[in-house]
Amino acid sequence: MEFYGDDPEVDLTYSDVFLVPRRSGVTSRLDVDLSPGDGSGATLPLVSSNMNSVTGARLAATLARRGGLGVLPQDMPLQELDAAIRWVKDQPVQWDTPLVLPPDATVADAARLLPPIEGHGVVVAVSSAEGIRIEDIAGIVPASRLGTALPDARLGDLARTRPVAIDADDVESPRHAFDLIVDSDAEMVCILHHGMLVGTLSRRSALRSNLYRPGVDASGRLIVAAAVGINGDVAAKARALAGAGVDVLVVDTAHGHQEGMLRALRTIADLDLGIPLAAGNIVTAEGVHDLVTAGASILKVGVGPGAMCTTRMMTAVGRPQFSAVLETAEAARVMGAHVWADGGVRYPRDVALALAAGAASVMIGSWFAGTIEAPGLLQSDASGRLYKESWGMASTKAVHERFGRLDPYELARKELFAEGISSSKIYLDPLRPGVEDLIDMITSGVRSSFTYAGAATVREFHERALVGLQSAAGYEEGKALPVSW
Numbered sequence: 001m002e003f004y005g006d007d008p009e010v011d012l013t014y015s016d017v018f019l020v021p022r023r024s025g026v027t028s029r030l031d032v033d034l035s036p037g038d039g040s041g042a043t044l045p046l047v048s049s050n051m052n053s054v055t056g057a058r059l060a061a062t063l064a065r066r067g068g069l070g071v072l073p074q075d076m077p078l079q080e081l082d083a084a085i086r087w088v089k090d091q092p093v094q095w096d097t098p099l100v101l102p103p104d105a106t107v108a109d110a111a112r113l114l115p116p117i118e119g120h121g122v123v124v125a126v127s128s129a130e131g132i133r134i135e136d137i138a139g140i141v142p143a144s145r146l147g148t149a150l151p152d153a154r155l156g157d158l159a160r161t162r163p164v165a166i167d168a169d170d171v172e173s174p175r176h177a178f179d180l181i182v183d184s185d186a187e188m189v190c191i192l193h194h195g196m197l198v199g200t201l202s203r204r205s206a207l208r209s210n211l212y213r214p215g216v217d218a219s220g221r222l223i224v225a226a227a228v229g230i231n232g233d234v235a236a237k238a239r240a241l242a243g244a245g246v247d248v249l250v251v252d253t254a255h256g257h258q259e260g261m262l263r264a265l266r267t268i269a270d271l272d273l274g275i276p277l278a279a280g281n282i283v284t285a286e287g288v289h290d291l292v293t294a295g296a297s298i299l300k301v302g303v304g305p306g307a308m309c310t311t312r313m314m315t316a317v318g319r320p321q322f323s324a325v326l327e328t329a330e331a332a333r334v335m336g337a338h339v340w341a342d343g344g345v346r347y348p349r350d351v352a353l354a355l356a357a358g359a360a361s362v363m364i365g366s367w368f369a370g371t372i373e374a375p376g377l378l379q380s381d382a383s384g385r386l387y388k389e390s391w392g393m394a395s396t397k398a399v400h401e402r403f404g405r406l407d408p409y410e411l412a413r414k415e416l417f418a419e420g421i422s423s424s425k426i427y428l429d430p431l432r433p434g435v436e437d438l439i440d441m442i443t444s445g446v447r448s449s450f451t452y453a454g455a456a457t458v459r460e461f462h463e464r465a466l467v468g469l470q471s472a473a474g475y476e477e478g479k480a481l482p483v484s485w
């Protein structure tokens with residue numbers, strides 16, 4: 001990356017900078033390869049935050065299916081983490097994970113999981129231990145129907161006709177699948193194998209299968225990461241997660257450049273688990289040096305930029321994120337390591353700028369919290385707008401959940417140090433309610449950024465990005481105007 005003009009004298013964040021277009025030999029946005037090349041197996045530079053309100057198994061699987069990587073949070077009990085990792089590994093790679101509810105579930109039950117929109121639906125079926133046989137499927141209730149049916153109507157009564165079902169063996173390619181769905185005049189179909197339900201597929205999913213490459217492990221299963229803290233028996237936890245099949249371990253604490261982190265990292269690195277270790281959070285080249293020396297190959301960078309984060313206002317500690325990524329990414333490159341830019345991403349442009357600064361991948365929390373696939377049920381506010389609840393991992397709420405088992409004195413002591421907000425409503429974008437809708441939006445913006453810079457790969461973008469400084473008015477000028485002036 002190069003600055004357009006003199007190097008700045010102060011640290012910068014994403015809104016302070018812009019990308020300058022330059023002569024480009026990349027003539028199509030579809031020629032861009034967004035693979036981060038960080039050893040994680042991801043094919044998109046998108047990682048979801050290890051936050052309880054952001055990454056659960058469903059979001060992780062959906063993200064991996066399109067090439068990103070979900071990081072399950074360290075606060076999940078080990079048994080749940082193990083089950084979540086195994087669940088992701090069991091999910092279909094080519095098809096969507098079906099959302100299944102029993103016939104006696106109501107419209108209100110389904111509406112807590114899906115907004116009334118096109119392209120999604122509920123498979124109404126009776127599940128058994130072996131799975132779901134074709135004859136157990138009553139039908140598909142399109143999500144759009146949830147907006148018009150009575151809340152207490154039973155799904156079994158709405159799903160009266162057998163759904164269109166396609167045998168997995170009959171699908172030659174995603175394009176062929178798309179044509180089969182159109183020919184059957186359906187929005188969404190069931191995919192069967194040996195008479196059992198193995199997935200669903202919508203027109204949009206079939207299209208996406210042609211645009212994205214799933215992130216898979218050596219056995220062709222979806223990738224997933226999990227976080228561990230720096231306290232407790234980190235070796236036992238790391239071993240258990242590796243045993244469950246996790247693809248990247250993320251050693252995570254608020255102040256990553258501390259002895260407790262270095263100790264935990266060395267312990268895990270000594271286990272030689274054969275998977276990349278990510279560690280953070282840090283914001284300096286010195287931090288990169290110490291964490292890489294202790295065994296990390298990926299650095300999680302960002303102190304204070306997160307939407308749920310009060311660290312900067314509580315402690316004055318942190319660093320404007322663009323400069324933090326720029327310095328650490330260069331230090332990581334020299335040591336053969338990689339950076340994930342963590343926090344503060346609210347627009348596709350922020351992802352592009354993090355990559356321009358040298359990040360291999362970008363970690364997103366709050367933005368993904370407001371999606372169908374994020375953990376938690378949909379809620380609606382007084383005006384009927386749908387949202388999910390989110391909260392910081394260092395908030396009083398999170399600390400309470402994490403240390404609730406401690407004696408009251410220890411818990412009270414921990415609660416003194418809250419550095420995050422405990423409650424936030426993250427509204428679903430009505431036009432982009434699913435995490436894949438956000439992925440479409442982000443990757444289309446970032447593919448375009450690459451062609452403006454003349455870069456076909458993330459590595460080329462790191463080299464060719466030309467970055468200028470802008471005033472607050474310059475930033476403001478870039479925004480669209482929803483009404484005339």
Ligand SMILES: NC(=O)C1=CN([C@@H]2O[C@H](COP(=O)(O)OP(=O)(O)OC[C@H]3O[C@@H](n4cnc5c(N)ncnc54)[C@H](OP(=O)(O)O)[C@@H]3O)[C@@H](O)[C@H]2O)C=CC1
Pocket residue numbers: 050229230231252253254255258260281302303304305306309311343392393394414419
């Ligand atoms: N990216 C960011 O800006 C931030 C992210 N977070 C996220 O919140 C979650 C919880 O992290 P965390 O609070 O570290 O909890 P952890 O459970 O990971 O433990 C933190 C450990 O580090 C010690 N410690 C020393 N100095 C600090 C410090 N300044 N802040 C926090 N702990 C310190 C604590 O001891 P003692 O309690 O005795 O001080 C404790 O032993 C993580 O997911 C983290 O990523 C939290 C804050 C900032």
Ligand SMILES: Nc1nc2c(ncn2[C@@H]2O[C@H](COP(=O)(O)O)[C@@H](O)[C@H]2O)c(=O)[nH]1
Pocket residue numbers: 049050051281302304305306307308309310311342343344345363364365366367391392393394395419420421
């Ligand atoms: N200081 C705090 N940082 C937090 C907290 N919870 C999460 N985080 C960090 O934010 C990012 C996500 O940022 P976002 O802007 O995409 O929401 C996450 O990965 C953590 O590093 C917190 O309570 N305090």
Ligand SMILES: [K+]
Pocket residue numbers: 304305306307308309310
């Ligand atoms: K913040």
